[in-house]
Amino acid sequence: MNETLPPWLMRELDVLLAQRGHALLLDGPAGLGQYALALALATAWLCEAPRQGRACGGCPSCHAVQARTHPDLFVLLPEALALELGWPLDPLTQERLERKEIKPSRQIRVEATRAALAFAQTTSARGRAKVVLIHPAERLNAESANALLKTLEEPPPAVRFVLATQAAHALLPTIRSRCQRHALGWPPEQEGLAWLQQVAAQEGLTAQPDALMACWRLAAGRLDEALAWARLGMDAALWRRLPRLLADADLEVVADWPLPRQLTLLMLLCHDALVQAHGGTPRHFEAAALPAGADPARLAALWRALQQAQRSIEHPHQAALWTAAWAERVRAAFAAAGPALHSRA
Structure with missing residues (x-):
């Protein structure tokens, strides 16, 4: 799983794996890879055969994360984003969406947050850690954020939280204070362009250096944004x-x-x-x-x-x-x- 991360995020991952706190807050402007880094971190914490701290990518635990079925990982997302990224919704919410009783929310509803907190209180299914990943954390509505506070302050044993955000200022100060904050850095331009060229070639997009530089400039160094411009034929x-x-x-x-x-x-x-x-x-x-x-x-x-x-x-x-x-x-x-x-x- 880690091989999908660009090299600058791999360096960030190594720094994070050395942390021992129960709750980490990954913070930075939009498009720096917060979600991918948070998922790689959760995968490494749950891996059954880690290599130098990183996830091996081949054990049953790593495969379960990739298949979105790991019993010890709860990914808390707005419903619209969960559908976009392929994470399953709880059956009741899925049924209500199919009946068009509700629309996919762009906020993290309190019901989903309570389900995550109930998950945190249960015993690990695979005998290792349990992880709650929250992204983007600034989408926690007021009720959801308040529900999270007590568990962050007094977490159950062997439960770790990773929160990813592009707007840390929008989080409750009490949530920020209960997390170890890690600021993501900008990718070096040459390294970023080389990675962009590699991904663009894999997707069958133009890999002309001047075209990729134009996409990189429009994206201000954000890889996902640069790819979005390349996919439009920029x-x-x-x-x-x-x-x-x-x-x-x-x-x-x-x-x-x-x-x-x-x-x-x-x-x-x-x-x-x-x-x-x-x-x-x-x-x-x-x-x-x-x-x-x-x-x-x-x-x-x-x-x-x-x-x-x-x-x-x-x-x-x-x-x-x-x-x-x-x-x-x-x-x-x-x-x-x-x-x-x-x-x-």
């Missing part, structure tokens, strides 16, 4: 043209993309334009590709509107109307901007 030429196209309200080239991805792209453009307007260095696009002279006040207003749109982007939309409306709003925000300093096809 290449270096399109990456350089996008700022001007978007500022001119020409979203035709991205009109078939999922709406959340279109919104992300608009937010990246707005972010970099704001940074450049205030004298900073853009992070996602080349400075020379950005329209010059945009009004910072208009850009700030656009940013706030995009943040508001992000809260409802998963709801049903008429995609073509959404794209057209936002194309016009972006054009208006950049109306006073001049051409890019120079452009390259």
Whole structure:
């Protein structure tokens, strides 16, 4: 199982395996691999034939984790994410979803949290540790978070918790204080690009270095995000043209993309334009590709509107109307901007 982790996360794993606390909090910006690292850590704790502390990947315990059937591992996720990642839901919740009585929650419900805590009180089925993995921990609703507190403070013997989060500030301070906090680091660029090239080749995606660099820049060094851009066919030429196209309200080239991805792209453009307007260095696009002279006040207003749109982007939309409306709003925000300093096809 560990071989699926990129090398920088393997180094993080080794650091975590040396920890002896009963509750670890893996914290960092979105996309740094919190979930994959948490699952690798849980697998190593449960492994029956560990090698230098790491999971062997071949014992019955490792296979059970891979099959999502390990009796001593409870993975506590929002229902929508559990379905996406292939983790089973409890039979009652599954039945209610099938009957369309409820929709998959994006928060961690208190009923699921109580089930995890009840699991923690039982004896290990395989005679080793028991592990509760919570991801993303900031999705614990208020009732769920409060239910978790006492068990974190007085954990049963041989039970370990690993919480993964991309927003530690959103957790109750009392939860943070009961965990050993581990901050994830950013991957080194060359190492990250090499790993991206390897994964892209395995998936049959373009592995051209300039295209992967464009994806890496858009993703700001987040591997999963870089892969998402690569899967959409991002290449270096399109990456350089996008700022001007978007500022001119020409979203035709991205009109078939999922709406959340279109919104992300608009937010990246707005972010970099704001940074450049205030004298900073853009992070996602080349400075020379950005329209010059945009009004910072208009850009700030656009940013706030995009943040508001992000809260409802998963709801049903008429995609073509959404794209057209936002194309016009972006054009208006950049109306006073001049051409890019120079452009390259």
